[in-house]
Amino acid sequence: MYAQMVKTDAPRVKTLDEMDPQERSFQERIDQGQKIEPKEWMPEGYRKTLIRQISQHAHSEIVGQLPEGNWITRAPTLERKAILLAKVQDEAGHGLYLYCAAETLGISRDEMYEQLHSGKAKYSSIFNYPTLTWADIGAIGWLVDGAAIMNQVPLQRCSYGPYSRAMIRICKEESFHQRQGFDILMKMVKGTPAQKAMVQDALNRWWWPSLMMFGPSDDASVHSAQSMAWKIKQNSNDELRQKFVDQTVPQAEYLGLTIPDPKLEWNEEKGGYDFGEPDWNEFFEVLAGNGPCNAERLGARRKAWADGAWFRDGLTAYAEKQAARRAGNEAAAE
Amino acid sequence: MSSEWPLWEVFIRGQHGLNHRHVGSLHAPDAEMAINNARDVYTRRNEGVSIWVVRSSDIAASSPSEKGPLFEPSNAKVYRHPTFFDIPDEVGHM
Numbered sequence: 093m094y095a096q097m098v099k100t101d102a103p104r105v106k107t108l109d110e111m112d113p114q115e116r117s118f119q120e121r122i123d124q125g126q127k128i129e130p131k132e133w134m135p136e137g138y139r140k141t142l143i144r145q146i147s148q149h150a151h152s153e154i155v156g157q158l159p160e161g162n163w164i165t166r167a168p169t170l171e172r173k174a175i176l177l178a179k180v181q182d183e184a185g186h187g188l189y190l191y192c193a194a195e196t197l198g199i200s201r202d203e204m205y206e207q208l209h210s211g212k213a214k215y216s217s218i219f220n221y222p223t224l225t226w227a228d229i230g231a232i233g234w235l236v237d238g239a240a241i242m243n244q245v246p247l248q249r250c251s252y253g254p255y256s257r258a259m260i261r262i263c264k265e266e267s268f269h270q271r272q273g274f275d276i277l278m279k280m281v282k283g284t285p286a287q288k289a290m291v292q293d294a295l296n297r298w299w300w301p302s303l304m305m306f307g308p309s310d311d312a313s314v315h316s317a318q319s320m321a322w323k324i325k326q327n328s329n330d331e332l333r334q335k336f337v338d339q340t341v342p343q344a345e346y347l348g349l350t351i352p353d354p355k356l357e358w359n360e361e362k363g364g365y366d367f368g369e370p371d372w373n374e375f376f377e378v379l380a381g382n383g384p385c386n387a388e389r390l391g392a393r394r395k396a397w398a399d400g401a402w403f404r405d406g407l408t409a410y411a412e413k414q415a416a417r418r419a420g421n422e423a424a425a426e
Numbered sequence: 427m428s429s430e431w432p433l434w435e436v437f438i439r440g441q442h443g444l445n446h447r448h449v450g451s452l453h454a455p456d457a458e459m460a461i462n463n464a465r466d467v468y469t470r471r472n473e474g475v476s477i478w479v480v481r482s483s484d485i486a487a488s489s490p491s492e493k494g495p496l497f498e499p500s501n502a503k504v505y506r507h508p509t510f511f512d513i514p515d516e517v518g519h520m
Binding site: 129131132133178181182185188189192195200201202257258261265404407408410411414415 | 429430431433450451452453455456459466467470471487489490
């Protein structure tokens with residue numbers, strides 16, 4: 093999941109009878125499956141929660157370029173390099189779709205960047221892990237994008253129109269990401285024993301952080317209950333994690349890999365796998381900024397923003413000069 | 427801090443013969459850069475044959491609260507739809 097533990101400011105979910113008429117008619121529209129559009133009235137909590145969720149999602153797409161960008165110049169063939177470049181470019185595009193959706197809620201792009209750079213806004217914990225070998229690029233596509241798809245497909249039905257439409261565009265493109273990752277691994281497991289070992293090592297390192305992407309169990313969380321009532325979240329974290337494990341285990345078997353979880357076992361009764369609990373202490377440490385690459389990732393974003401300032405200003409100055417020149421020409425022609 | 431680039435709304439003609447359709451928005455310093463950026467952000471997979479960009483601040487929009495006064499009058503004029511009129515079967519296709 094690209095947005096983790098989004099808070100809603102709600103002490104508990106209100107019933108329809110407790111709402112004032114305006115909020116009640118808003119909730120009834122959502123219950124009927126209607127979409128909410130930017131200029132319409134919405135409860136302040138709905139607006140704030142969406143800003144948090146969409147901006148966190150956008151930041152994840154942007155920061156998510158960094159671990160993969162690390163391998164663009166080191167890709168094993170020209171074709172793999174072109175594919176990875178296109179994939180990373182998609183992530184930039186996804187970030188831009190989402191920033192635009194968030195802006196319709198009344199926050200500016202610069203404010204969102206500022207929140208990312210100051211550490212106030214979060215991005216997905218997964219991008220704070222390093223990409224040590226080429227197999228990591230395969231594992232990210234297969235597992236990280238696979239987990240993201242699990243979360244993003246239901247978000248296409250989100251109650252907020254601009255977010256829902258951005259998710260539809262993103263989901264169309266996301267399947268390429270997962271397949272290119274799996275394709276890298278299919279090639280590598282047919283290679284030398286060393287290459288196959290590299291793939292197993294990548295799975296060992298990415299498996300648990302991928303399960304953590306869905307966030308801790310939220311069955312008792314008031315924030316999740318509120319987000320579900322607003323239809324900006326559709327499934328519980330555990331539900332999505334279970335789906336992800338059930339989908340991924342057979343794929344690992346196909347690759348001839350072992351999932352690094354001694355507790356993993358098929359449960360005939362529930363028709364799904366039983367599996368172990370991720371290390372949530374590690375998850376909270378990474379969220380708090382103490383993961384292996386937090387400082388490096390934020391540092392790279394801050395540097396890119398600061399180093400690009402002269403360029404952004406230059407283009408603005410040029411645009412102003414051209415506009416003034418055109419205005420001058422028009423005045424002279426009159 | 428430097429000032430933010432203005433926001434542009436992007437419209438793409440998906441195929442020849444179709445209308446331009448709103449696909450989203452982006453920031454750019456001027457119209458030319460807005461079109462260049464729109465190509466990269468919104469047409470990476472042959473989604474379009476033509477791009478329009480309009481500064482968001484130049485768009486005038488109706489407000490959601492005007493929905494009633496604006497659109498209700500036409501609801502009452504059901505005779506605008508051909509199905510309002512019963513034509514006997516003997517008349518044949520019309």
